Amino acid sequence: DAKTTQPPSMDCAEGRAANLPCNHSTISGNEYVYWYRQIHSQGPQYIIHGLKNNETNEMASLIITEDRKSSTLILPHATLRDTAVYYCIVRAPGRGSTLGRLYFGRGTQLTVWP
């Protein structure tokens, strides 16, 4: 599975858009990009995922570059409650030994300030 690289920390002003980058230069054609976040002392929360097209849901937007080597998670209007560690994970659908395994790295600590 492709490895991901994220900045260890970012800041964002409340009400502004938070743009969280992720590099996955070794991504292969069948691998999806998943984003999770973990608010302090809570369980991880699924945010969004995509393959090649940009995706949007009620929580965020996911922009994947045309070459798929990087992506950006966008929180359009960040609030204080969005302060969390954000994880970018690349996974391919599979069976057998790789099935269901999510590998969480260090992620990006996003701090939203008032």
Add this chain to the structure above:
Amino acid sequence: DTAVSQTPKYLVTQMGNDKSIKCEQNLGHDTMYWYKQDSKKFLKIMFSYNNKELIINETVPNRFSPKSPDKAHLNLHINSLELGDSAVYFCASSGDSLSYEQYFGPGTRLTVT
């Protein structure tokens, strides 16, 4: 309604004891997981069950034994607790075993003294 619930939320116990953590999901999912988050905040998968059948066992000591009485429950039993078992344990579920869209419980903080 809570989608994935765990009990207890906190568990403090002494070395050598045996303890269990319970997990229940009301999402109708077929697959459930146990993850461990250590003091350095690394989150690692331990086990996965699909329709009560073990499909992932990620190099976890034999002292850890998951039990799935039905597909809505996945309990974690730990024998002979050691100091290094202190961590936060998260239960999760997904619609099927191919899905990486997983829903996590609130976690159980286990402290072994």
